[in-house]
Amino acid sequence: MHLSSISARALSAAALALVVSCAKEPVAPDAAALVSANPAIALARAPLAATSTAAKLASFESFTPGAINGQFDWQSMGGVGNAPPPGTCAVYDHEISNASALIAGIDATEFLGARSLRLSNAVTSGCYGDQTFSYRTANVAGESSARWGTAEFALPGARLDNHFEAEWTVMSVVPFAQQPGLEVVASPARGDDQRMGWLQVADLADGLAISVARWVDAGSLSGATIAPTIIASGLDRRAPHVIKLTMDFVDGPDNDVVRVWVDGTLRNAGPSWERYYALKGIAPPAVNRLMFRTGSDALRGLPGTAAPATRGLGLAFDNLRQSTFAVPSSTDACRNDGWRVARARDGRVFENQGDCIQWVLHASR
Numbered sequence: 448m449h450l451s452s453i454s455a456r457a458l459s460a461a462a463l464a465l466v467v468s469c470a471k472e473p474v475a476p477d478a479a480a481l482v483s484a485n486p487a488i489a490l491a492r493a494p495l496a497a498t499s500t501a502a503k504l505a506s507f508e509s510f511t512p513g514a515i516n517g518q519f520d521w522q523s524m525g526g527v528g529n530a531p532p533p534g535t536c537a538v539y540d541h542e543i544s545n546a547s548a549l550i551a552g553i554d555a556t557e558f559l560g561a562r563s564l565r566l567s568n569a570v571t572s573g574c575y576g577d578q579t580f581s582y583r584t585a586n587v588a589g590e591s592s593a594r595w596g597t598a599e600f601a602l603p604g605a606r607l608d609n610h611f612e613a614e615w616t617v618m619s620v621v622p623f624a625q626q627p628g629l630e631v632v633a634s635p636a637r638g639d640d641q642r643m644g645w646l647q648v649a650d651l652a653d654g655l656a657i658s659v660a661r662w663v664d665a666g667s668l669s670g671a672t673i674a675p676t677i678i679a680s681g682l683d684r685r686a687p688h689v690i691k692l693t694m695d696f697v698d699g700p701d702n703d704v705v706r707v708w709v710d711g712t713l714r715n716a717g718p719s720w721e722r723y724y725a726l727k728g729i730a731p732p733a734v735n736r737l738m739f740r741t742g743s744d745a746l747r748g749l750p751g752t753a754a755p756a757t758r759g760l761g762l763a764f765d766n767l768r769q770s771t772f773a774v775p776s777s778t779d780a781c782r783n784d785g786w787r788v789a790r791a792r793d794g795r796v797f798e799n800q801g802d803c804i805q806w807v808l809h810a811s812r
């Protein structure tokens with residue numbers, strides 16, 4: 448790294464911390480030491496039945512390298528390799544690639560296989576619908592007033608659930624150095640510019656950092672801003688990390704709950720972005736997928752500057768699992784065989800109606 452390329456502001460504490468940090472690290476730590484030192488490893492290895500449809504969707508191993516758009520219901524109109532349709536704002540450095548082969552000095556095949564979703568923010572824009580969206584879940588999730596149901600967003604036959612969750616692995620493509628300015632945002636979404644949350648992975652001087660953001664306002668959209676909060680930092684660039692995000696939608700304002708786990712530890716419970724739609728005077732959207740975005744939200748006070756040096760590198764995303772289900776919000780939801788289709792918030796299947804009712808009465812919802 449050429450220190451002269453670092454801005455004076457960044458050079459202050461952050462860059463010095465990196466220098467000090469690097470000095471303490473072995474030049475090439477062996478894989479065994481890495482495995483024993485990091486609890487994320489076991490999570491990233493969580494097995495999936497290799498032949499299942501879910502496994503194929505999760506692992507990207509059945510995808511063709513290159514353009515993401517159109518593969519297994521993924522959408523990425525602005526991703527590299529896709530012929531950009533009218534209205535596309537930019538060509539983003541988003542693609543299916545053999546990321547484990549790009550990661551020098553570490554054998555990441557065990558965690559990433561031969562195909563991953565690789566994203567960098569070498570190119571950003573203020574647009575949304577041309578960025579990268581994961582496959583849609585069979586059903587959608589939102590509160591009962593949520594806007595959904597048009598064929599372009601929900602799969603045919605979808606029902607409305609009140610719980611959405613997604614879990615994925617993320618790993619730096621550059622394990623032994625910072626990629627300054629690298630940041631990618633994942634949001635529960637539906638395929639256009641509507642999103643119900645914000646979770647960012649950034650590469651800071653001391654390692655990868657995970658942030659979430661909420662809307663802050665004084666009752667009007669004109670003065671509203673998005674306030675990011677770092678919930679995990681200093682994450683080892685040499686190891687895979689597992690992020691789990693759950694959304695519990697509750698009818699009424701300012702009461703949805705979004706929880707985020709990093710490497711198995713609950714790091715945050717906060718609001719959804721229903722506040723934004725309330726400020727706009729419309730019902731919130733239902734969600735059924737993730738939007739992976741390299742964009743600018745500068746007008747709202749968030750970062751979003753392109754980092755051109757990350758082109759072809761950035762972050763590898765893999766092992767993505769998504770689901771929706773109905774969490775019972777009252778004991779009535781357990782009756783009349785409701786317990787058979789409902790799930791506890793952690794996804795547990797109820798044994799019978801009484802089990803469901805007891806969960807409703809005692810779970811801290």
Ligand SMILES: [Ca+2]
Nearest residue numbers: 506559560562
């Ligand atoms: Ca893979």
Ligand SMILES: [Ca+2]
Nearest residue numbers: 697698699703
């Ligand atoms: Ca709500």
